[in-house]
Amino acid sequence: MPNWNDILSENNAETQKHLIAAQSALDTVRHRYLAQLFGHTQRNVIAYYSGFLSKPNIEGIEITDEDKNGLMAAIHKLDRKLGLDLLLHTPGGSMSATESIVDYLKSTFGKDIRAIVPQIAMSAGTMIACACKVILMGRQSNLGPVDPQFGQIPAAGVLEEFQKAFEDIKGDPDKARIWQFIIGQYPPSFLGQCQNAVDWGKDFVRSVLIDNMFDGKPNKETLAAQVVEKLTDFSGNKAHNRHIHYHECRSIGLKIELLEENQTFQDLVLSVHHSYMHALGNTPAYKIIENHNGVAFIKQQQMVLPAMAPRP
Numbered sequence: 001m002p003n004w005n006d007i008l009s010e011n012n013a014e015t016q017k018h019l020i021a022a023q024s025a026l027d028t029v030r031h032r033y034l035a036q037l038f039g040h041t042q043r044n045v046i047a048y049y050s051g052f053l054s055k056p057n058i059e060g061i062e063i064t065d066e067d068k069n070g071l072m073a074a075i076h077k078l079d080r081k082l083g084l085d086l087l088l089h090t091p092g093g094s095m096s097a098t099e100s101i102v103d104y105l106k107s108t109f110g111k112d113i114r115a116i117v118p119q120i121a122m123s124a125g126t127m128i129a130c131a132c133k134v135i136l137m138g139r140q141s142n143l144g145p146v147d148p149q150f151g152q153i154p155a156a157g158v159l160e161e162f163q164k165a166f167e168d169i170k171g172d173p174d175k176a177r178i179w180q181f182i183i184g185q186y187p188p189s190f191l192g193q194c195q196n197a198v199d200w201g202k203d204f205v206r207s208v209l210i211d212n213m214f215d216g217k218p219n220k221e222t223l224a225a226q227v228v229e230k231l232t233d234f235s236g237n238k239a240h241n242r243h244i245h246y247h248e249c250r251s252i253g254l255k256i257e258l259l260e261e262n263q264t265f266q267d268l269v270l271s272v273h274h275s276y277m278h279a280l281g282n283t284p285a286y287k288i289i290e291n292h293n294g295v296a297f298i299k300q301q302q303m304v305l306p307a308m309a310p311r312p
Contacts, residue, residue, distance in 0.1 A: 002267075007274040026283065030275040031294040037085075037268040038292035043114075044084045045292040046074045047272065051280035052091040053120075058286045060299055063093025063124050068101055070289030070297030075108055078291065083112035086132065087272060092123025095148060095197070099204055102131045111212045117141045118259075118273035122241065123149075126231065127201070131208035133215075135249070138259040138266065142243035146205055146231040148197035149240060155194035156234035162191060202228050213255050227253045 002010065011025050038045050048071075052061040060066070084105065092098075105113055115121070115129035116136045122144030129135045129143060137143075148155045165179040206224045214220035230236070230252040231244075250256045259266040279285060283300070290296035 002271050002274065007271065007278055011278060026275070026279045027294075030272070030279055030290075033268065033271040033275050034290065034292045034294070037272055040265060040268055041085060042082060044078045044080075044082050044109075045087065045272075046071070046084060047087040047089075047276060047288065047290050049087070049089045049276045049280065049288045049290075050091060051286040053277075054281040055286045055301070058301060061091065061286050063090055063097050063101070063128075065094065065097045065100065066299075067097065067287075067289060068104060070287075071101065071104065073297045074289055074291040074295055076295070078293075080109055083114070084109045085114050085116055086128070087116045087118065087269070088121040088125050088129060089117075089119055089273070089276065090121055090125035090128075092125050092127075092144070095124060095127075095200060095204070098124040098127050102128060102208060106131070106212075111215065113212075116259075116269055117143065118269055120144075120243070123147075126244075127205055127208070130205050130227070130231075130254070131212060133212050134255045134257055136257045136259055136269075137246040137249065138270070139246060141246055141259075143231075143249055143254075144244060145234075145237040145240060145242055146201050146228075147234050147237070147240055148194075148201050150190075150194070150197070154234060154240055155197040156232070158186070158191065158194045159198065160234060162186075198232070202232055205231060223253050 007029065010029050034045055034047065048067070050061045050063075051058070055061060086105070111133055113132045114134050114136060115132040117125075117129060118138065118141060120142050121129050122142070123146060126143040126146055135143075147157075150158075162183065165183055168175045169179060206228045209224035209227055210220050214223045217223060237244075246256055246258060259269055276288060279288065285298050285300050287299040288296060290298075
């Protein structure tokens, strides 16, 4: 299996061989491995990659409504009877965009969608994975908790904090003077927004699990409720960026297949993954949505040149 350094060497070799720009070499290597993955599985392949690890502070690295344009471009002209393998690498993002993307993918490929997580699919990325019929992960792969955020504020955390304040004040009214400084910072209707966001996330994950991953199982409602409880347990998960590894994903009831169980498939998936990590780490690109035919939607940083001072 080509590792990180092997892919880098191959990128460099392509540059020297064809005397082309580094960007074109990265494209060539990436497209080669995407095509090889398709050749192995005979299933449509779409890579949905964010550069959040190498470019963490760029607006747009998260899941947004604009991503649907990329998926539309990638899906156009594909043979939809072949199903879809969706490679996910994302920090998460908009709940409304996620719901809409899942609905679009379902309307296009039905239930024949597999999520492949070579490294990380967090938050709303976990939601997309839960909407698939199976999730393929490696021993290095992670999903994340599903807990809606308002900026950096966890909605479930606000609700727990308010409940703690209620109980404290009920037991000792003098504590109201302490809590009023915290509770008083909440804007009007904020608690209601937090409750709606939490309920929305839970309902969405529960419904997609029942509809696809657990479809046909007699206890699908119970299985879905168990998964939702674990993924949305704010106190149990401790932090929004907690990494949930494949063995825990299996233990909570998700249908997980281990990449290591098929060495050829694992090699191809990780070769594709390394190719995207090089592309995102060494070019202005911060998001790439691309199919196995090389049809791509790429978002890039705008380069701003410093103003030149006039010469005297």
